[in-house]
Amino acid sequence: MLPELLNLPQGFTCFYCHEPLEGTTWIYEHLDNDRQHNDIDNIRLAHQSCNIKKINCPEYLIMAKDELEKASEKSLCVGESDTDQHYSSEIAISIKSRNYTKQFLTERINTDGSILYDDALWAIVNDLNEKYNCGSETAVRRYLKALTSITGKFTIIRNDSGKREILSRTEN
Ligand SMILES: [Zn+2]
Numbered sequence: 073m074l075p076e077l078l079n080l081p082q083g084f085t086c087f088y089c090h091e092p093l094e095g096t097t098w099i100y101e102h103l104d105n106d107r108q109h110n111d112i113d114n115i116r117l118a119h120q121s122c123n124i125k126k127i128n129c130p131e132y133l134i135m136a137k138d139e140l141e142k143a144s145e146k147s148l149c150v151g152e153s154d155t156d157q158h159y160s161s162e163i164a165i166s167i168k169s170r171n172y173t174k175q176f177l178t179e180r181i182n183t184d185g186s187i188l189y190d191d192a193l194w195a196i197v198n199d200l201n202e203k204y205n206c207g208s209e210t211a212v213r214r215y216l217k218a219l220t221s222i223t224g225k226f227t228i229i230r231n232d233s234g235k236r237e238i239l240s241r242t243e244n
Pocket residue numbers: 086087088089090091118119121122
């Protein structure tokens with residue numbers, strides 16, 4: 073498993089503190105704390121000391137959770153099917169989800185002029201879970217990021233109360 077882990081962007085550094093690892097001070101860190109769960113997505117290299125620190129360190133716990141979530145996006149819609157089929161159905165769902173996000177924003181903004189970012193985010197996550205039994209906050213944040221990028225149809229502003237609001241990008 074080590075060669076595969078060394079291929080990750082972190083290389084031979086600690087997943088938590090980003091310092092280089094050396095000697096025998098490092099361990100295979102189980103992100104979900106389940107030592108029986110040895111999928112590569114659940115394992116990162118880390119200092120033993122950082123692993124111990126994690127128990128009482130909210131920042132490290134969040135890092136572990138985010139990393140797992142990144143991986144679970146890939147496998148969120150896993151069925152029992154074989155790998156190819158499984159990937160193509162994931163891609164299909166992710167295209168549908170992205171299109172749904174766009175459609176949702178278009179309809180709401182046509183009707184109401186704008187929508188609060190948080191309202192859009194959680195409504196879309198909820199709708200996708202209802203529709204496809206699949207939809208993660210991280211994935212929807214990514215769709216929103218793309219749709220509000222400089223080439224996207226929408227844009228984000230801060231309203232008077234300092235909240236993020238999504239509007240149509242006007243061409244002028
Ligand atoms: Zn460390």
